[in-house]
Amino acid sequence: MIRRSSYLNHVHVGDGTTLLFSGISLCVDLVPRDYWDSMRKDDFSFLTREEKEHLLNRGHLTNLTRAKELEAFKRQARYIYAKNTEITKKQRRASLCFILTYRCNLACAYCYQKTAYCKSPGPPLSEKQVEEILTKYLPEMFPGVPKKNLSFLLFGGEPLLPANRKSIVRILRYARQHSVNVIASTNAIHVPEMIEFFGREYGKIQEVQVTLDGDRAFHDTQRIPVSGEPTFDRIISAIRMLKKTKASVLLRIHTHPHRMKSTQRLAEFLQQQKIVGDNVKMYFSPLNDFQKCNREDMHAFKRIFERISQRTHIPPSSNLTFLKRLLEMQESKIFLKTRYCTVGSNSFRIIDPRGDIYDCYEEVGDRRRRIAAIADGKLKYTPLRKTYARRTLLNMPICLKCSFALFCGGGCAIRARKQTGSIFHPYCHQNKEYIRDTLKMYYLLGRTANLDFVKKT
Ligand code: SF4
Ligand code: SF4
Known part of the structure; x- marks a missing residue:
């Protein structure tokens, strides 16, 4: 049959x-x-x-x-999981994200850092703390990982606030000495004052991610400080400066429900102004679910997606470049996803000024969600670390029946928890x-x- x-x-x-x-x-x-x-x-x-x-x-x-096909799929997923684990061990790579501060100069309506501590934060990560992290805790967090296989992320709040300058300088000095890649995620408002930190070589911020919310009119209702002052033109001017440094610039374009026209106008503006191209690329990050969109929105999104792909020769989606290899594949190779993101993988950690360590950006500042903490000069893990390690397709029965499972990996664990109460439930979002x-x-x-x-x- x-x-x-x-x-x-x-x-x-x-x-x-x-x-x-x-x-x-x-x-x-x-x-x-x-x-x-x-x-x-x-x-x-x-x-x-x-x-x-x-x-x-x-x-x-x-x-x-x-039933038999499901069993075959489970065997396949187990095999791929084992291979992925073996490859990760061999590669010995790791990333440390520094939350330099929880302070931010903007007050975006949708910001996920909404805990009481994020709203009223303590002091930023000091130069002394950075020194201790680099020399004492880094080897303990990632045992066996050679320094040159590390990468650092500068994150916040807003990491490039003037008060963080000394800590940034210390991180970049370490990066130059040990050939470590540095990436920053910034709203770009203070980029002009820190432009000397950006470039292609080690010791500079080599990759920078900047977010835009749509065309000027819409962006300036979303990504703004408490005073309501517009930011679009300042950010665009900072992006032009970044482009000249040759650092790799990734424009993260938030797509909002019923705002596809604004996304389209922004994409056209970035192309007409020749901002996108060479070292500047863009990708879409949805703040909306297609389930909540009308047909017109969905078609508009697909049209924009296609047009940008054709003009830039890269589809504007993040973390899906492996699909190109799927098309080129002559025989089966293992590169598929048994996890959605780095959560639970032990190769990524986020450390904040309180010495708390997290696995996920969306949980920083919420001490109940930390996976480790530095206290009395020691690094101590919480039980959550092991729970996150188990967040793979193998422990997600609904995803094991999904035809997209190995391309998706189960969706965002934290949004699944917020929506359903469990990280072991799927969060399909717009993944399919x-x-x-x-x-x-x-x-x-x-x-x-x-x-x-x-x-x-
Ligand atoms: S769990 Fe979700 S929010 Fe957290 S890092 Fe992964 S994808 Fe991002
Ligand atoms: S999260 Fe949704 S799309 Fe992704 S594997 Fe699970 S069921 Fe499939």
């Missing part, structure tokens, strides 16, 4: 063809769209014997029962749409470049 695989996914390319991509065999095939239209109705009568065999071999069709749209764009871009990497049925 042949049926459609429970792990079969598809995306329409838009020219009468459809990409089938399997979440279990990881095979990608291009078929005429009417093939898919019949297949989704479980009608396989139009297929020749060879075609049926081909689709069976590629994992799009199966003769396994649902992003995966579909990104894969489609990589396919179209590859086809434009005459790469014939998808096997045609």
